[in-house]
Amino acid sequence: MTEVTREDCVARDASDPLASFRSEFVLPEGVIYLDGNSLGVLPARTAAHLEHVVTQEWGQGLIRSWNDAGWFDKPRTLGDRVGGLIGAGPGQVVVCDSTSVNVFKALSAALGLRPGRDVVVGDRDNFPTDLYMMQGATGTLGGYEHRLIWADGPELADVLDERVAAVVLTHVDYRTGRMYDMAAVTAQVQAAGALMIWDLAHSVGALPVDLDGCGVDLAIGCTYKYVNGGPGAPAFIYVASRHQDSASQPLSGWHGHAEPFAFTPDYAPAPGITRFLVGTPHLLSYAGLESSLEIWDRVDLASLRAKSLALTDLFIELVEARVGEHVEVVTPRDHAVRGSQVSLRHEDGYAPMQALIERGVIGDFRAPDLMRFGFTPLYVGYADVWDAVDVLTDILTTEVWREPRYATRHAVT
Amino acid sequence: MTEVTREDCVARDASDPLASFRSEFVLPEGVIYLDGNSLGVLPARTAAHLEHVVTQEWGQGLIRSWNDAGWFDKPRTLGDRVGGLIGAGPGQVVVCDSTSVNVFKALSAALGLRPGRDVVVGDRDNFPTDLYMMQGATGTLGGYEHRLIWADGPELADVLDERVAAVVLTHVDYRTGRMYDMAAVTAQVQAAGALMIWDLAHSVGALPVDLDGCGVDLAIGCTYKYVNGGPGAPAFIYVASRHQDSASQPLSGWHGHAEPFAFTPDYAPAPGITRFLVGTPHLLSYAGLESSLEIWDRVDLASLRAKSLALTDLFIELVEARVGEHVEVVTPRDHAVRGSQVSLRHEDGYAPMQALIERGVIGDFRAPDLMRFGFTPLYVGYADVWDAVDVLTDILTTEVWREPRYATRHAVT
Numbered sequence: 001m002t003e004v005t006r007e008d009c010v011a012r013d014a015s016d017p018l019a020s021f022r023s024e025f026v027l028p029e030g031v032i033y034l035d036g037n038s039l040g041v042l043p044a045r046t047a048a049h050l051e052h053v054v055t056q057e058w059g060q061g062l063i064r065s066w067n068d069a070g071w072f073d074k075p076r077t078l079g080d081r082v083g084g085l086i087g088a089g090p091g092q093v094v095v096c097d098s099t100s101v102n103v104f105k106a107l108s109a110a111l112g113l114r115p116g117r118d119v120v121v122g123d124r125d126n127f128p129t130d131l132y133m134m135q136g137a138t139g140t141l142g143g144y145e146h147r148l149i150w151a152d153g154p155e156l157a158d159v160l161d162e163r164v165a166a167v168v169l170t171h172v173d174y175r176t177g178r179m180y181d182m183a184a185v186t187a188q189v190q191a192a193g194a195l196m197i198w199d200l201a202h203s204v205g206a207l208p209v210d211l212d213g214c215g216v217d218l219a220i221g222c223t224y225k226y227v228n229g230g231p232g233a234p235a236f237i238y239v240a241s242r243h244q245d246s247a248s249q250p251l252s253g254w255h256g257h258a259e260p261f262a263f264t265p266d267y268a269p270a271p272g273i274t275r276f277l278v279g280t281p282h283l284l285s286y287a288g289l290e291s292s293l294e295i296w297d298r299v300d301l302a303s304l305r306a307k308s309l310a311l312t313d314l315f316i317e318l319v320e321a322r323v324g325e326h327v328e329v330v331t332p333r334d335h336a337v338r339g340s341q342v343s344l345r346h347e348d349g350y351a352p353m354q355a356l357i358e359r360g361v362i363g364d365f366r367a368p369d370l371m372r373f374g375f376t377p378l379y380v381g382y383a384d385v386w387d388a389v390d391v392l393t394d395i396l397t398t399e400v401w402r403e404p405r406y407a408t409r410h411a412v413t
Numbered sequence: 414m415t416e417v418t419r420e421d422c423v424a425r426d427a428s429d430p431l432a433s434f435r436s437e438f439v440l441p442e443g444v445i446y447l448d449g450n451s452l453g454v455l456p457a458r459t460a461a462h463l464e465h466v467v468t469q470e471w472g473q474g475l476i477r478s479w480n481d482a483g484w485f486d487k488p489r490t491l492g493d494r495v496g497g498l499i500g501a502g503p504g505q506v507v508v509c510d511s512t513s514v515n516v517f518k519a520l521s522a523a524l525g526l527r528p529g530r531d532v533v534v535g536d537r538d539n540f541p542t543d544l545y546m547m548q549g550a551t552g553t554l555g556g557y558e559h560r561l562i563w564a565d566g567p568e569l570a571d572v573l574d575e576r577v578a579a580v581v582l583t584h585v586d587y588r589t590g591r592m593y594d595m596a597a598v599t600a601q602v603q604a605a606g607a608l609m610i611w612d613l614a615h616s617v618g619a620l621p622v623d624l625d626g627c628g629v630d631l632a633i634g635c636t637y638k639y640v641n642g643g644p645g646a647p648a649f650i651y652v653a654s655r656h657q658d659s660a661s662q663p664l665s666g667w668h669g670h671a672e673p674f675a676f677t678p679d680y681a682p683a684p685g686i687t688r689f690l691v692g693t694p695h696l697l698s699y700a701g702l703e704s705s706l707e708i709w710d711r712v713d714l715a716s717l718r719a720k721s722l723a724l725t726d727l728f729i730e731l732v733e734a735r736v737g738e739h740v741e742v743v744t745p746r747d748h749a750v751r752g753s754q755v756s757l758r759h760e761d762g763y764a765p766m767q768a769l770i771e772r773g774v775i776g777d778f779r780a781p782d783l784m785r786f787g788f789t790p791l792y793v794g795y796a797d798v799w800d801a802v803d804v805l806t807d808i809l810t811t812e813v814w815r816e817p818r819y820a821t822r823h824a825v826t
Contacts, residue, residue, distance in 0.1 A: 026468075026472045026473075028472070028473045028475065031475070033475060035475065035476045038476050039471075039475060039479075041472070042467065042468070042471050042472035046467060047464055047467045047468050047472075050463055050464070050467055050697070051460060051463070051464065054455065054459060054460045054643070054701075055439075055455070055460050057644075058452075058455050058643060058644055059439045059441070059454070059455035059460075060439075060441045062441065062444070062446060062448065062452060062454065062775065063448045063451050063452045063777065064770070064775075065644070066452075066824075067823040067824055067825050071644060071825075072824050072825050073824075097510070097511070097514070097692070098510070098666070098691060098692025098693055098695075099692055099693070100664070100666030100667065100668075100691045100692030100693075101510070101514060101664060101666070101691055101692055104663070104664055108553070124678050125678075127667075127676075128667055128670070128676050128677065128678060129666050129667035129692065131678050131679075131680070132665045132666055132667060132670065132680040133664070133665065133666060135665060135679070135680050136662075136665035136666075136680070137663065139663060139665075140521070140553050140554060140663040141553060148678075222693070224693070230467070230471060230696070230697050231470075231471055231478070231484060231693075231696035231697065232693045232694045232695040232696040232697070232698075232699075233695070233697075234695060235692070249549075250517070250549040250550065250552060250553040251514060251517055251546070251549055252545045252546065252548060252549035252552075253511070253513030253514070253542050253545055253546060253549075254513065254540075254541055254542035254545060255513075257541070257545065261780065261824075261825065262780060263540075263541050263779065263780050264541065265537050265541060265544050265561070266544075266548070267541075267544070267545040267548050267549070278511060278513045278514055279510070279511025279512055279513030279514055279542065279648070280511055280512070280513075280635070280637070280645045281645045282645040282646070282647060282695040282697075282698040283643070283644035283645040283698070284463070284643050284644065284645070284646075284695075284697045284698045284700070284701050285645075285695040285697045285698045286645075288467075288697050357477070362475065362476060362477075364476065366676065367674065367676050410480045411479075411480055411485050411486075411674075412479035412480050412484075412485050412674065413674045
């Protein structure tokens with residue numbers, strides 16, 4: 001195979017149907033940003049929208065903006081727009097709280113919908129907060145058994161039986177980038193009588209998702225990665241319409257009440273998805289998400305997916321050709337099971353990533369030994385991929401990463 | 414008693430030691446804002462700080478800001494600064510989540526600290542979300558009895574016994590403005606072997622609070638009212654140092670883990686107050702709070718309290734003199750039990766408040782029949798009080814509020 005040249009990559013950028021989106025984002029000078037799977041970049045329109053919300057809606061509208069600026073309905077109106085990215089029809093998604101809190105709500109609701117079943121299933125290698133929240137939710141209830149699956153361990157078929165109430169899995173693995181077959185796994189779980197909860201943290205805005213089409217029961221996810229909602233942007237929860245009116249969750253706050261301004265002493269859940277709301281929405285953070293959704297409303301997700309696969313294919317090809325002896329590509333080659341990231345295993349991982357960041361190629365490290373690179377098709381191009389691998393090649397072949405300063409650990413890795 | 418004149422009020426504003434703070438806030442033209450107890454006004458410095466956080470920390474710093482801009486520590490650093498407003502020494506407060514979610518955490522932790530006790534006590538007239546979250550938290554655990562107190566009902570002494578695990582009360586009542594004696598009630602509850610949880614929603618930034626001095630066990634509160642943190646600004650939770658390492662709470666997310674970036678599958682709580690964190694902080698909303706704390710760090714709370722009482726005294730005096738036959742002052746005259754608001758009972762309440770808002774005097778309505786006015790000493794003056802009562806007098810004496818359009822209900826009241 002002839003090696004891809006930088007000129008080839010520049011040519012592909014020139015004919016990229018998504019190329020026009022790049023100007024919608026602020027990309028710092030001298031940076032190739034391959035960490036949009038951890039924190040998406042700033043949309044160009046966000047600062048002005050935030051200023052409007054702060055100076056006009058808050059500053060001038062004050063308390064009246066709860067009605068006049070639609071603040072009260074933001075969890076639902078933004079929820080429906082996020083729903084458009086994950087195949088969820090209206091009235092099934094609310095934007096609220098953090099992903100962790102929403103795992104707690106989703107799992108609690110699922111357990112309530114499956115009385116008499118006393119097992120929850122998770123993936124040992126899931127992003128840990130999902131496991132931690134499972135432990136918290138079932139620990140409070142008491143009497144639940146946890147069963148874990150993992151890549152070389154028990155498979156889903158080994159642990160599913162009539163005792164399983166719910167299965168919590170992340171659609172795309174945060175470490176390896178491996179993607180589950182959502183339709184097949186959901187059907188398998190439901191065939192055992194259990195409910196399926198998907199974490200979409202590394203799916204929403206990364207690739208098309210079809211929650212309604214797959215018959216998913218519940219889902220949660222975040223908006224600060226591929227969706228560009230801003231640091232700590234509010235998360236979301238999806239509950240299929242068929243479950244909503246029989247579902248309950250213990251974080252029974254006033255924004256989930258049937259009549260929040262009647263101020264009655266007893267909780268009565270609102271109809272529909274609203275009962276999954278808790279407290280007052282963090283509106284400045286919602287403003288960041290609202291701004292990025294102005295872009296996402298116009299994105300064709302099939303084109304997004306095609307470019308995502310092309311970018312990760314290119315990265316894998318160049319890495320194997322140029323530094324194949326230094327790293328192992330952990331992410332699957334098979335498109336059907338690949339998300340929008342590529343992870344490389346390296347004997348150290350941490351130090352080479354620090355050296356990359358110092359030279360403007362930003363990815364991240366995931367313990368114990370993975371260098372992780374996220375590919376966000378709206379603002380990363382083919383020449384970026386080529387340039388990133390070029391810097392990586394220099395760092396790995398010169399072994400500059402062995403300099404002691406690259407070993408200094410930060411609080412957040 | 415000679416009636417106070419507008420000139421008297423102007424003179425008092427001129428000699429007000431807190432007068433210089435007024436220029437720190439944005440006050441819309443033609444508005445007298447007496448709803449800072451629901452949503453505080455915009456600090457003048459906030460828009461620029463938000464822009465910095467958005468364009469520099471997020472836009473340019475990107476993922477690096479978790480370390481470089483101190484994002485990871487914001488819940489603790491801002492928590493300590495909020496602690497300065499409520500008499501909490503360092504390391505006992507974190508800023509996080511919504512007030513409702515923090516009630517759930519605080520009550521769950523308290524119940525865990527009092528095993529074998531199976532009663533929780535609340536105030537029937539507390540802000541409902543506190544009651545709703547009590548119902549949610551104990552409903553999940555099962556086997557708990559709720560006992561309620563209220564103004565003309567059972568008193569605390571009637572319901573306290575060796576079965577009571579925790580008491581949840583709001584320090585200043587959101588409807589009446591009545592304030593509990595924090596030291597005495599805390600001691601009474603603890604004498605019965607129970608833990609005391611205070612909701613400081615209407616106290617923080619309204620008057621001095623001395624959590625450490627009163628020996629309080631746990632507390633929660635919000636920062637979007639008197640603290641001016643912005644719409645839906647993040648809430649906070651206080652856990653006294655002596656309880657922290659034996660306390661646990663079921664929302665066991667990764668930001669509360671001892672080693673969040675070790676990505677281990679089992680939850681292990683961080684030492685100290687950090688274990689009360691859950692998911693990724695909503696950083697744009699934190700930026701609003703950080704900006705307002707730049708002002709609050711300089712406020713003398715004794716002066717604040719003196720002016721607060723002077724403003725509410727003046728409002729009560731003028732209301733009684735001018736519209737005493739139309740409304741009943743519900744808020745206590747006794748300074749020792751008054752917060753920083755005054756509530757007036759009126760046969761309708763809703764419509765007169767809408768007429769007031771139309772004429773630029775913004776308070777709010779609380780079902781079934783209360784007109785509520787909050788007094789925020791940093792940006793409300795004595796002449797504002799006089800002018801507000803003047804408009805109220807016109808509305809009530811002309812009965813203009815009976816026009817049908819004022820009866821139209823908004824979603825948020």
